[in-house]
Amino acid sequence: MGATHLPSTEFDGTAVDDQLEADAEAAQGQPATEMVQLLGPDGKLGTDPVFTEYADRLDAGKLRGFYSDMAAIRRFDQEATALQRQGQLALWVPLTGQEAAQIGSGRASQPQDYIFPTYREHGVALTRNVDLAELLRQFRGVSNGGWNPKDTNFHLYTLVLAAQTPHAVGYAMGIQRDQQLAEARAAENPQVEGSQPAEPKAAVVVYFGDGASSEGDVHESMVFAASYNAPVVFFCQNNHWAISVPTAVQTRIPLSNRAKGYGFPGIRVDGNDVIAVHAVTEWALEHAREGKGPVLIEAFTYRVGAHTTADDPTKYRESSEEELWRAKDPLERLEKYLRTEGLAGDAFFEQVKADGNELAAYVRKTTHDLETPDIRTAFANTYVEAHPLVAEELAWFEEYSAGFAGEATEEEAGH
Amino acid sequence: MTTMTIAKAINEGLRATLSNNPKTLLMGEDIGPLGGVYRVTDGLIKEFGADRVVDTPLAESGIIGTAIGLALRGYLPVCEIQFDGFVFPGFNQITTQLAKMHARSNGNLTVPVVIRIPYGGGIGSIEHHSESPEALFAHTAGLRIITPSNPHDAYWMIQQAVDCQDPVIVFEPKRRYWLKGEVDTESSGLAEDPFKAHVIREGTDATVVVYGPLVPVALAAANAAAEDGRSVEVIDLRSISPIDFDTVTDSVKKTGRLIVAHEAPTFGGIGGEIAARISERAFHSLEAPVIRVGGFHMPYPVAKVEEDYLPDIDRILEALDRALAY
């Protein structure tokens, strides 16, 4: 892997970084931290022996699309933060700084792939055509989900850290089995072969953070994925902070190195470089769909803002660190590239801005309109099949509520 | 009608479900060539292959978590947890994920995962191999919890659990795995609601409600009481969540006295739930307070003293005496 850049601020300073790399090198007998980067902060495109080929597949339209997606989701993020400040959302989990990691990876997936997010993957949701207003239901407190995952193959957010990682592996094992069943059926009826187009091969992408990487579920998932060669891509967004705890407390080696321990490839990619993230994820998904097994991608990025709207990052980190990362902004570097290469000009960027404002207005309006559900839907959805306890409690609730309805009419009647 | 043990009946039930539905698969530690530590899955890997009877890595959260993913993809996983005390590494997945997936998806997703757990004491085993954690799961909405007490039920209930669209935990009374009984493999003989409680012995003086491993104990107690001229009705609950309160209420209206017995600690247990419900539903029929018989509030004790811990015939008879004394 021809990496040209080394990470600048993992943990707190190069001394520690060097020490870690030396340790890792000693432990593994090979270089620890190479990071795939194609588009640098200066907006110049470099080369990579493996991934340039993937970058070459991108035409001007796709690259402009990456930019407009990243700009749209950043604008959405600002709007949702504002909505939270206005009391319209109970909480918001901002993604600013992680747009390239999310748009690059999300755009690399195909419709037949299935995505398991954590709770910050609004950019990935955008690439899967999830209605962003629906995404806000959970944060407005009108749903614990908010969208039907079957519509977009984008699963519900998960708040218990890492709990979704084994689900992703199980789902991938299901894809694998479906494929085997289809092949067995085709072998039984060879005459049908060719007359029907085969289902496109699918894979799963599961997102989690550097903090979540410490949870036992990630370990168990990687063991299962490796044992069964499941078509799953583990996508870790190392945004450097788990609320107030730095990555150094979660790991002594680059997270991508952990994959070696499980026996599958691990790649560290510049998470602020949308072109590299897209290339690496496309490679990993192809690898998985072809039956070659799991891949771990560590997107090396930074959460520029607070963890959530309830958090105060000034208590645990220096603003200079944020500044350092702002200089690596994923949108700015793509804009530089598009402009210098003559792929986009003022008109394009103005249009993107206008579209962003339109999206914000839509989200603002639809958030106010999000309906509060009737608690009866919770009674209805606790179990699939009839349940006497639920029926009994619902009947009690109806009777109890009916009592108040009587009171209200009496009050209205002036009694 | 064939005679078999509970372990064999579950084995046959699993065999039937694997044959009938290509989407069913078994997952668990040592369930393949070994057939599980209790041999409940004996021979199934030979018949259905390693893809349908999956020897998993040693990881309970991984087993249940991946089963959730498989269920989301349309499969029907039946997970085996090796022993009751080892379900806890998977507790997070069961309570925060499995139980809630249907509700939080607004009814769009179903996760029909079955989890089989051998439970209860009386086998002289060491720490963590004799526990009865059913109340911890029953408290969580979204899960169904059942426990067979005889081979016929065991054969049919495991198949009904797989057919159920909700997640089901099957607590298998491990000290009764070798209990023999008749199984009618042609017909379950069950009404619409397969998990209704069964009145397994009729009586008029008091009702004893039990489930799983304590069913034979309660029957023996009822027989002993009969010698003293007392007529005891025995109900096998069969389903712990939901509980068939109607059957219990009807019985208490007839007998006026209720004793609930289980191996799990009394405090915070299923017996308390039944006592409270029945006091609400049949207060005027009760001639005595509902009496609970259960384990003590202590970690499951060492095997050498488990006989003192486990409710036995005498403890049930003592409770009966107290109830009748009112």
Ligand SMILES: Cc1ncc(C[n+]2csc(CCOP(=O)(O)OP(=O)(O)O)c2C)c(N)n1
């Ligand atoms: C099991 C669990 N423990 C604790 C929390 C509380 N919590 C929410 S987010 C968070 C930090 C997560 O950090 P990371 O995995 O790096 O993801 P990021 O939020 O930075 O994207 C914590 C501790 C939780 N949601 N789940």
